[in-house]
Amino acid sequence: MNPVNYLYLAALLFTIGATGVLIRRNAIVVFMCIELMLNACNLAFVTFSRMHGNLDGQIIAFFTMVVAAAEVVVGLAIIVSLFRTRHSASVDDASLMKL
Amino acid sequence: MSFPLLTATAALPAVGAVITAAVPAARRTAAKWLALLVSLATLALAVTVLVRFDPDGARYQLTESHAWIKDFGVRYELGVDGIAVALIALTALLIPFIILAGWNDADPLETGSRRWRPTQGFFALILAVEAMVLISFEATDVFVFYIFFEAMLIPMYFLIGGFGDRAHEHGEAAASTQRSYAAVKFLLYNLVGGLIMLAAVIGLYVVAGNFSLQEIAQARASGSLHMATNTERWLFLGFFFAFAVKAPLWPLHTWLPNAMQEATAPVAVLITAVVDKVGTFAMLRFCLQLFPEASKWATPAILVLSLISIVYGALLAVGQRDIKRLVAYASISHFGFIIMGIFAMTSQGQSGATLYMVNHGISTAALMLVAGFLISRRGSRLIADYGGVQKAAPVLAGTFLIGGLATLSLPGLAPFVSEFLVLVGTFARYPAIGVIATFGIVLAALYTLVLYQRTMTGPVKPEVSAMPDLRARELVVVAPLIVLLIFLGVYPKPVTDIVNPAVKQTMSDVHKTDPKPSVEAAK
């Protein structure tokens, strides 16, 4: 099978993830969409690795997984504590970052 | 190695500033005395510089030179010529009077007010300004000069914004708003000027490869350093812009009235009599020496701007309702004369301009400090709030009149000599500009005498009828200044002797000779 098809799939997954981040309000869903985007990137990396015939892409994919795992830990902790204080997991309710 | 006199002169007030700032707030009287003593000691050092300086000797004397930032060719280089010596003496002379005049200006506010005013900070800041001004006069390295030229803004900003004049017609809150407006305006104007100069300083380094004034000037004079015409002009404009803001030249002048109006009288004197002189001084030292051709190229435009300053400043002084604003606009007019004298490119004009810097410092100090004493008595800066003060406080009125007469350049008082020299020097090369500038003397009489008439003469207003006359401390401040005004008006030779050789050098830097009289034989 032509490896380019995997790239199309990665682009599709990334777009779905990005759209989800932009339009969903629930923090958990947003979070899942971010994971989706990360995995789309991983898929692209692995595909490129296969296309170019070296292992760089696969190594970076492992890195991404590690970072994503760390991110999940921190992100979920933030979401949980937000939910505890505000009784809501909507990202639009927390607009405290402006000046 | 000999004793580093110039460094000591500038370092003493700097060290004094640090120690004064460290005095605990409860012992503020000690801080005042300490500051006064430090300023007097600095004056003693400045007098030593004056004595050690040989007018007929080398161009730069008492020089010090140490490597500083080797990678960029920055050296810590100091040296003074006659012009710098005269201005160092003026600065060191005025600071004790400024401290003494501002003795009670920074005392804590009456109980109940929540503003924090560290008395010792006021005096420390004044000393800090003195240190930076002195080193700016001494620096012969463009980079060193630039650093202190800019750093001066910091203490000045706090002096204007933190210790401003509390007399305001619309109460304390309005005064506070006005004050911070004035302080920010002062800072921004000078910062913009300074940044443009920074670009020019870097440009100069790129072209010349080092920052040493003497080296660059020599290389330019001998022809080993060639600068393209346009490069020279742009660099000149970068330097000149900063100095014109500081001086200030029309139309870059509007920060001065605000700053002088909102600062206390002694700080206003510090601004106009001391700090602003760095601008005109730097025109003589840096613009003319480093960029002689560009200076000549820009002369017509600068003369016209200074002429506008003279007439415009005087006309606006006539229209003011606020005493301190009036003095500020008068100063703008006087700075016009100074800049005109510098760029007339005649010996008379440049000697006159240097003399003018000294005399303007003394005369403005006399007028402004007495005005400050007057304002502190009545709590108002508005001319209309006064009337008939002469009856209640004759000595105050008399000193005010003498300060005013000096401002209008009455012959016999110091400013006359310098103003006439500037006029003659300009007239010799540019008759039309010289004649128009002469209108300035009529306008000067107008604003001074109207001010005197409205405040001092006429029926006594009830608010001023119980006004106390000058106190001993205030008399100690004013009397020496008046004596000096009369002395330098009758016998300016001590100053001209120091200044003349330096002016001769500057004239040869720009390759100019004085115009010859049309009837030779009369000489």
Added chain:
Amino acid sequence: MENLIALLIAAPLLGAAVLLTGGRRLDRVGHWIGTLLSAASFVFGLILFVDLLGKNAEHRTLIKHLFSWVPVAGFQADATFRLDQLSMTFVLLITGVGSLIHLYSVGYMEHDERRRRFFGYLNLFLAAMLLLVLADNYLLLYVGWEGVGLASYLLIGFWQHKPSAATAAKKAFLVNRVGDMGLSIAIMLMFTTFGSFAFGPVLSHATQASEGKLTAIGLMLLLAACGKSAQVPLQSWLGDAMEGPTPVSALIHAATMVTAGVYLIVRSGAVFNAAPDAQLAVTVVGAVTLLFGAIVGCAKDDIKKALAGSTMSQIGYMVLAAGLGPIGYVFAIMHLVTHGFFKAGLFLGAGSVMHGMNDEVDMRKYGGLRTYMPVTFITFGLGYLAIIGFPGLSGFFSKDKIIEAAFAKGGTEGWILGGAALLGAAITAFYMTRVMLMTFFGEKRWQPDENGNEPHPHESPRVMRIPMIVLAVGSVFAGGLFSIGDRFLHWLEPVTGHSEGHSPVSAWTVTGATMVCLLVGVGIAWAQYGRKPVPAVAPRGSLLTRAARRDLLQDDFNHVVLVRGGEHLTRSLVYVDHTLVDGVVNGTAAGFGGLSGRLRRLQNGFARSYAVSMFGGAALLVAATLLMRAV
């Protein structure tokens, strides 16, 4: 001997310094210190005069170099004094009349609490005036020139609590400053032309300069003279200057300071001789002013202002004579000296009348005072006869010579100038007779004032009478003393030069015509103010009279054009400075502020909108990369 010249100035200068800084403890003796130092200066002057008389006419110039004042490359101003016949004449006039007026002021200012200060200012004036006439270069002269202006300012405004006095003082200084501008431009011109502004180099090389430059210098000197000597068009300050105490009017605004302009022109004779156009301008100014002042003098009811008009007119005569060149210089100075005697005497007489009349100045409230104050009447009367040119008295000799010289200028100009001078003589006779009749003759017209105080006219104390008598003696004999044997002519000629003019009319015809004019003037005045009683309220009068009462509308012109125009100009400039010059800066600041306000809205705190901008940015970067690759 030369050192005495410096002492001449030092004595009154010391007096001024001591009196003005001495404080209250000198209040009781201050006036005598001032008078004594003034008299000392007069004595020094006399000693120098005797010394000069003992020398040959050619060696009567003493030079005293004190120190180098402003030494700058190419520009040399020295503190050097020159005493020659011309300055000697002035020194004696200034210190002599000055001392007499100091003495008079001791009585006149007796009840003023600031008398010490008054004497300090008077001494300051003497010092400055002496500096003016003794200076050896124009810049030093300028110092004295503005110094007398300062003293005049301080003395006109001496009663500062009166707003009118303060305003008059300011006006005098300002108008004089306009004149001073002329002097400073003249000095600058001299510097660029001759490389010097000392009398010696400038005057001895005057002929080598181009006529255009000399004319410019001459006209600028004339402008200066117009300011100081209250000549048209800068005459408006003199009438208001009468707000000052009367001794001041006598000394400064009649006898000495206002004649400084004449001194300046005569001193610069060499420049004017080589610039005929400038000379013509001088004569025109003189002729116009002598008529202008005389007409104003006719209409004033204030005795001091009438005398001020007369002063203006008489100085017009002197300026006219000075403009005639070598045929007139000597007579200008001679008239100046005799005028110093009789006009000072007249003013002191007026002061004495006011002293006895509760400071009333309106002549319509005088009348019949000759019996109440006989000494004042006689001395004033002698001064009156002298000024109208009664044969044998001072004014007769000096004024007659000027009229003669005016005719001798020749051509149409000569006829016009001579005619103007003759007409002036008639008007002088008219207004002086009017003053005399309204003050000393007729019925008494004074009334109790609103507080019910009726004036009790009385003769003044002896300290005031003595100066009046001395000046009256001078008014009677000075002219004869000077003219008989041409003593004054021979004395001044070495300095000013002299040439006899060729008059188209004989000297006797001129004298006859002058006498006729005199009689006509006196006759009309008598018909109007002697035969009929003087109304206590001024009648409306003709258009000319009403205009003359308002100084021929010159103040109105100044007010509308200069004062109003200036106010509008400064007000609009203040507006421009605030809105335009400052506006550009504040506008830039406001622009940045507004822009950052807009940009700040992007920071709304919503995580999703930040994400949009991130995606947008990434998309832009990708697009840009693709675009670059395509190109």
